Amino acid sequence: MIRALHRWPGLLALALVTVLALSGAALSVFPAAERLSAPRPVAGQGVADLAARVAAAHPGLEEIRRSPSGTITAWWFDGGTPGSAVIDPATGADAGSADPNPVERWLTNLHRSLFLDDAGRLVMAAGAAALLVLSLSGAALVARRAGGWRHWFARLRGPWPGRLHVEMARVAVFGLALSGATALWMTASTFDLLPDGALRPAAPALVSGQTDFPLDRMAALRDMPVESLRKLSFPFEGDAQDVFTLSTETGTGLIDQGTGELLSWTGLTAWQQVSETIYMLHTGQGAAVLGLVLGLMALGVPAMGATGALVWAAGRRGRPRLRDNAPAARAQTVILVGSEGGSTWGFAATLARALREAGQAVHLAPMSAFDPARHPRAERFLILAATYGEGDAPASAKWFLDRLAGLAAAPQAPLAVLGFGDRSFPAFCAFAAKVERAARARGWASLLPMDTVDRQSPQDFARWGRALGTALGVPLELDHQPARPAAESLTLISRRDYGAEVQAPTAILRLALPKAGLWARIAGRGLTRFEAGDLLGILPEGSAVPRFYSVASGSRDGFIEIAVKRHPGGLCSGQLLSLEPGDRVQAFLRRNPGFHAGRGRAALILIGAGTGIGPLAGFIRANDRRRPVHLFFGMRHPDSDFLYERDLAAWHADGRLARLTTAASRGARPHYVQDALRAEAAQVIEAIRKGARVMVCGGRDMAQGVACTLEDILAPAGLTPAMLKERGRYAEDVY
Template sequence: MNAANVPYAALLLAGYAVFTLWCYRTALLSWWQNRQQHHSLHDVLIGYGSESGNALALARSLRQQLVSQGQTAQLINLNKIAPAQLTRDQRLLIITSTTGDGEAPANAERFFHNLSSSGDSLQCEFALLALGDRLYSNFCAFGHQLSQQLKSLGARPLFPVLEVDRLCPQTIEHWYELLSASGFPVQAPKTSTRGVEKNEPFPQRWALKKRTLLNHGSPGNAMYELELSSPLAAHWQAGDTVLINIAGQQREYSIASTPAEDCLRFLVRMQYHDDGSPGLGCGYLCETISERDVIELQLKRNPACYDPAMDMPMILIGNGTGLAGLRAQIQQRLNSKQHGDMWLIYGERSAEHDRPWHQQLNQWHSNGDLTALNFAFSRSHAPWPPSLQGKACEGYVQQILKREVLQLKQCLAKGAVIYLCGSRDGMGSDTDRTLRELIGSDYVDELELSGRYVRDVY
C-alpha cells in the first residue's frame, strides 16, 4: 500500500467501526446495563449468623443504609452462601453472634462447615462484626474462628474483626466508620436511629416476694416460679430478660410478666453438676435466698425478640422454662386489647405434673384469648387429665406441627408471626428443622428476614 494512502485507510476503518457500533448500539447498551446490574447484585453480600435476632437486625439496618445510598446489596443468612460465590470482585460483610460454648449460630453452621471442607481459593474481600458478651468466657469466639477460616482460604480482610460487647453503640458506630473508610457508602448512625437499641443495664434492688414449685412429682428437675417486687417503677416489655450477677458470674432469664402486673416473674429449673451440687444460678435463686431477701438485678432490653406485628396472628412455640417468654408475649397482647389470634404449642414431660400456670392457660383458652392450645408430653400418654384443656399428644412440639400442618400453613397465610422460646439444643433446633421440612427452608428464611420468625432460645 502506498504510504500516502495509509491515513485514508485508517480513517475508513475508524468510520466503519463507528458505523458498526451505531448499528448495534441498543444491543451493546443492554449488554452493558446487564453487566453492571449483575456486578451490582453480586458485588455486596451481607451475611448474618443470628441466634436471637440482634445480628439480623444490625444486618438489615446496614442493608437499608447501603440501599439508601444507591448501592444494591443482598441480605442473606450465612448458610445460604456457597464458597464458590466468593469471587475476586465479591465483597462480603458479615455480622454474626456466638452462641453456646463458643459455637456458631444455627444459620451459620453449614457455611462454616462448607468453608472448612472447601479446597477452593477465595479471592473476595470481607469485613466481620462479631457480637458477644464479655461476661462469657468464649467472647465472640465464632466470629474469630470464621475470620481465620476465610483468611486461610485466601479471602482478604478489609480490617481486623471488630468485637461488640452487648451491642455497644460506640463499637457499632466504629464499624460503620471502618466500612466508610473502606469505600462503602455508609455513615455511622446516630444512637437513636441505629435500629438496635443499646443494652445499658444498671443494678436495681428487687425483693423476692414469692417462690413457688410448679411441678411437684415431676420425673424431671424441679421448676420454680419466682415473683419479685420493687419499690421503684421499672419498665420493660415482652422479649426482655433479667440479668443476675452471682459470685462474679452472670445468669440470664426470660421475663414472664409485664409491668402492668406490678411484679417481675420468671421461671428457673434446678440443674445439678455431676457431683450432685446445684448449678450456680438455680442454687442461689431456688435454695439459698429466702422470701423478702433483696436481689440486685439488671433489666436487659432485647428488641430482637419484640412482637413485630401485634395485630397479626401469633404462633407461640416452646418447652420447659421457655413458657416464661411465651407468657409475657401473650400477656402483653392481652393488655393491648387489640391483637391477632394466638396459638400456643407447649411441650413438657408429664401431663399430670408438668403443667406450669395451667389454670391461667385454661382460662385464656376458655374465654378465647388463646384461639388454639396444644400440649406435647414426652413421658405420659392418654387418657389425659380431665382438667387439661386444648389438644394433647405424646411426644414433642415438632410433632404437633406435623399433625397440624394445615393449620400452620393457614395461619402463616394470614401473616402469622412465629415466636419460638426455650432450649436451643433439642426443641429449638428440632422445631426449626421441622418448620423447614413442612413449609420450605426458603420460606422460613423469608419469615426470618421479614421479622415474622422470632427465636428466643438459650
Template sequence: MITAPRLHALCHWPLPTCLLLAGLLFWLQPARELSAGLISATYLALCLHYCWPQRRIPSGQTGELLIAYASQGGQAQALAERSCAQLRDSGMPARCIALNQLGDAQLASLERLLLVVSTYGDGEAPDNAARFERSLLEQASLPQLHFAILALGDSSYPQFCAFGQRLQLRLQALKAQPLFDLLCVDNLDAGTLRHWQQQLGHLSGNSDFVDWQPAHYRPWQLEQRLCLNPGNIGAPIFQLRLSSQEDVTWRAGDIVEVGPRHAPQRINACLQQLGLDPQQHLPDGQLLRDALSQRHLPTTRPDQQSMAQWLAELTPLPHREYSIASCRSSGNLDLLVRLQHQADGSPGLGSGWLCQHAEIGRQIDLRIRRNPGFQGPDATTPLILIGSGSGLAGLRAHLQERAANPHSRNWLLFGERQAAHDALLIDELRAWQHSGHLERLDLTYSRDGHPQRYVQDALCDAASTLHAWLADGAALYLCGSLDGMGRDVDTCLRQLLGDEQVDQLSQSGRYRRDLY
C-alpha cells in the same frame, strides 16, 4: 486370672501385637496351664478386636476450638482474644486467628467455629476477612460445621452488622448449623457482651467466669416463690415474683440479669476451714459472710494483707440470665426458673440462689437487659408461640402483653413431660383459651404416650394450620432449650416450609428465637 476389665484392655491392643504375643507364647513354651490361659486370652482378643463396643468421645469435643476474628480497628480482635481466654480458663483448648488465615481445606474439616466480626465502611468486610468472604461463596457445602457469630456494629449506620449477617446467611445456606443465634452488638453494648459470655459458658460446660463488664444491679424484693410441678420426674420449676420500689419498664421478650449469691452454709464452711469468723464485722459494718456472698470464695486467709485488700482480690460471681415471664402492666416481674444441679450434685449457682437459698422478702440483685431480637410484633400480627419447660416464661410475657388488645390472634404450642405434674400455669392457659385470647392451644406431654410425643410433633401434625397462619402474615416465636427442642422445632419447620422460606422468615423478623 484374666478378668473382664483386663480382657477388655487386651482387646484394645493393636492386632499385630496380639499376633506377636501368640508367637512368643509358642516359642517360649511356658507351663501348660499358663500357656493355655494366655493363648486363650490372645485368641479371644483376636476374635473380639473388632466387635467389642469401643468407648468413643463425641467428635469435635476434644479438639481445639477455633475463634476467628474480622477486625479493622482492633475491637473484634480484642473480644475474640477475651473469648479465647475465657474458654481456656474453663479448661477448653481454644485458639484465635484472623479470618483470612482460615483456609478452604481447614474450613471444610472444622466441626466448630466461633466468629467475632466487625463491619467496615458501607457494609463491607474488614481487610483481614475479605478473602475469606470471597472464598466462602465458592464452598459447596459445610454440613459438618457448627458455628456462632458475634457481630459488632453501630445501629446509627444503615448497614448495621451487615457483614456478620451475610456470614450467618451464607453459612446456613451451606447447611452449617448455628450453635446459637447471631448476636449483634450495638456500640459494644455491655448486656449483649455478657450474653455472649453466657453462651461461651454453655459451650465450655463451665459457667464460672468473670464478667468482662459487670452488670449494675438494682435491688428487687423476692415476694413469692411457688413450685409449679411438684412430684415431677425431672427438676422442679419455680415461679418467682419480684417487686421494685423504682419505676422500671420492660417489654415482653426482655431478659433479667441476676447477681447470684452463695448458700450461707457454703460460706460458713469455707470461712471456718480458713479459721475466720463468718460473723466478723468489717469496717463498713458489713458482716464478713455477707461480703463474701457475691464473690468467688477464697482458698487462703489474709495473713499479711488487710481484709479490704484481700476482699478486693476476690472476683465477683458471674451473672445469670432468665427470660421475664410477665409484662410490665401486670405490676410484678415474674420468672420461671428450673432448679439446676452441678456435677457434684449441689444446686446451680443462680437457680440454687433463686429457688432455694434466697428467703422470701430478701433483696435480689437484678438488672433488666433489653432484648430487641425477641420483643413482639404489633398486635395485628398473628403470633405463633412455641416452647417447652421454663421456656414458657418468655411466651407467657408475650401473651400477657397482647391481652391488652382483645383482637390479637395467638397460638401456643407447649411441651413438658407429664400432664399430672408438669401442666405449668394450666389454669391461666385454659382461661385464655376459653376467652379466645388463645385461638389455639396445643399441649404435649412426652412421657404420657407411646411413642413419646414432643412439641415438634404437634407442630408437624398441624402443618396445614401453620401454612394458613403464615399466609396471614403470622410471626413465629420460639423459647426454651436450644439442644433438643430448639433444634428439633427448627428441623421440623425446615421440613414443612423449606430452608428458603424459614431463612426469609428469619431475615424479615418473623421467625425469632430465645434459646439457651
C-alpha cells in the same frame, strides 16, 4: 464518617435548631389562618373593578397589595394623613386593620435573627446549615439502618430511643432538609450574596400626559383577575408623566394613567421564579397546606433531639472512659471492639493496658469505626467481638462486614479475632466467626487463629493473652476482673413450684419492681420499662458474671416474672430456687428487642417447652388486642410441670389465647412439640401463608428440632424458617 457528621452538629446546635424549628412550626400556622380569614373577591372579579371600588372608598389611594394567602391591603393619604386597611374586595370597604399581628411579628424576629439583627441572622443561618447537615446525614443513616433506600419503611429493632428517633426521621427528614436549604437561600439573598435576577420594566417612550382615565375601563386591569394580583401602585397625584405599575404572578407592567394603555411589560425571569418558589416553600405563603405539613415536621426536631441525645448517652455509657488512647494515625496496635452490653469493652481496656505496659502505642475503637486508612502505622489489628442474637453484629460493630467488603484490598497488618459468648447458646461466637471467615476470604493475613472466651471467663482471656504475647515476642499476662454490672435489689413476692414429681424442680418467681425516680421513668432506665421477651440478668452471690432469664411480664403488669429450672451444679438456678417470699436478689435488665411480640395484628404461633414458656406466657398476658395466638407447649407430664396451666385457661376464656396444643414427653402417649406441629401441619401452613409470625423459646435441642420440623412442614409451600427469619417472621430465644 456520616454518623459523626450527624452526631456533632446535632449535639452542638441542638438548642439553636430547636428554637429554629419550633418558631418555624408556630409561624406555619399564620398563612393558613390568613387564608381562611381573608375576605374573598367576587367570582370573576378583575383588578379594574377592585381598584375602582377601593379608590371610591379611599381618596388619595397609593397602593393595593394582595398577599399570597389572599389578603388585600390598601394604603392611602387622605388630607395628608396616611391610612391603611385590609380591604373587602367585594365592596372596597375596610375589613380590618393592616397592622401586622404582634405575635407573628415577634415570632418572625425570633425565627430570623433572635432579635439580634444581622448578627442574629448569621447565627440562625448557622442553625439552618446544621439542620440541613442533620437532615441529609440522618437520611443516609436511616437508609443504612433500614437496609437501603428501597427499604425506607422496613421494620426496626433495637432500644426504643433509637427506634423512635428513626421513625420520626423517616417522616420528617426530607421536609427538614427542604426548610434548611430554603432558609440558607433566603439568608444569602438578604445579604446580597445571590444575584437579583430581576428585569425592570423599560421606561415608556411616550406617555399621553393625560390623567383620570376611569379605572374600571382600563383594559390591562379589567382583563387581570384579582387572584393574579400582587401589587398595583398608583401614579403620584398631580404628576401627569407618572404611570400605574402593575405587578402580577407572571411579571410587571406600566399603564398610562390617561389612556389605560399598557405601555410596557416584563415577565419574571427564571431566577425570579426560583426565588419566589423558594420563598413560598419556606414561609408557606401561597401554599398554606404545605406550610402546615412542614410545620408539623418541624415539631419533631425537639423530640428527635431528645431521643438522639439518649442514644448518644447510651453509647457513651456502653464504653469505658479511655485514657492514654493513642491517636489512630500513630497506633502500632489497633483494637476494634464489637459489644452489645458493654462487657467486651472491659476486656479490651485490660488488653490495651497490658500492651501499653509492653511498650506498644495502642488505639481502641468500635468496630463500626473501622477504616484502615486512619492507621498508617498499624502493625496488627485485634478484634474483640461479641455476638448479638442469632449470629448478628452487636451494637458497636454495625456495618463492619460491609466496610471490609468494600475495601479495595485487605490491610497489610495481620489480624487476630477473639470471640465472646456463652457456649450453651447455639450461636456461640457466631459473629466473630463471620468476621474471621470474611477476613480470610479477603486475604487478610492471620496473626493468630480465631479463639473464644466463654461466659466472660478470665481464664480463657488470659490463655489467649499468653498466645498473643508469644506471637508478639513479649510476655503478656491479662489479669481481667469483670466489672460487676450495676444492679438493683429485687424482692421475691411469690413463687409457684412445679416438677418435683419428674425430678426437675422448676418455679415461676414473681419479683417486686423497685421504686424509680421521675427521670428514670422518662428515660426508661433500669427496670422502669420492659416487655416480655427482654432478659433479666441475675448476679449470683460470689460471682460477677450474670445469668440471664427471659422475662414473662411487662412493666405495665407491675411486677417482673421469670421461670427457672434447677440445673445440676447450677450456681444461679440453685440460689433462685432457694428463695422464699421476702428474700432479695441482685438483678438488672437487658433489652432483647429481637424477641418481642410487637403490637401488630398478624397471628402468632408460639412454640416453647419447659421454662421456655415464660416469655410466651408474657406475650399472651399482654395480648389486649386479641390477635390470634396459637401456643404449642411441651412439658414432661401434665400433672407435674404444666407451667401457667390456670393462667392459660383464663387467657383462653377471655380471648387472649385462641388455641393451645400441649405435648407431654411422659405419660400415656409420649410426644414432643415437634410431633404436635406435624399433627397440625395444615393449620400451621395456613396461618403462615396469611402472615403469622413464629416465635420459639426453649432449649437448644428443642429449637433445632422445631426448625427441622417446620422445614419439612413448610417445604410444600415453598417456604423455610430461614426465609421467615429474613422477613422478621421467625424469632428464637434459645438457651
